Amino acid sequence: MRCLFISDLHLETGRPDITRAFLHCLETRARDAEALYILGDFFEVWLGDDNPDPLADQVSDALLQLSRAGVPIYLMHGNRDFLIGRDFCRRSGCTLLNDPTIIELNGERVLLMHGDSLCIDDTEYMRMRRWLRNPLSLFILRHLPLKTRHRIGRKLRNESQTRTRYKALDITDVNDGEVVRMMRSHRVTTLIHGHTHRPAIHPLEIDGQPVQRIVLGDWDESGWVLEVDEDGYRLESFAL
């Protein structure tokens, strides 16, 4: 058993080095994995499955090849690509996961999240998230003319361009109480999430029991992969 977890690649045409490193990863270490989990913000922006995008085609072709080779691929929405829909999943052979999702690894219950919903101290963001992610707003967003969605995307990009790529300092960290609440209510010993761009393995204690919170890294100066097998959890970075 060897499962791979990644998140926050923020794939975009402006960073071909990241796409290249990801495609290489699919052809090498993912090839004989038992499963690949992508926990959100896979793409820097996603305007809808109907948006013609050569980068998305290239990536979905490569994912489909891997899934046809027998490696299941699970994809969770992030806060930047939550409009990824059924069509992209079908084209790429991915299964869409709810946020949160519970899986079992080495006989233990593990909670998977993107992580943005743990950052409850950013009240303004949480308000926007509630609005954007409710079924009615999602329906409206998905059915806006592509031109309008492009305009919204450009606006978001202009606003984020001033600070280039998102650094950990730009992102509110998780709320510790919310982490404990989620882990306790889902009765898990491990939580794996991304979003905060603060890769680390945090040992914790909940109700006298040792547990852990694993934060995946964002792909920027280096790439990050969490490998899980019978020997445990290894968070690795590599040069792009």
Ligand code: MN
């Ligand atoms: Mn995120």
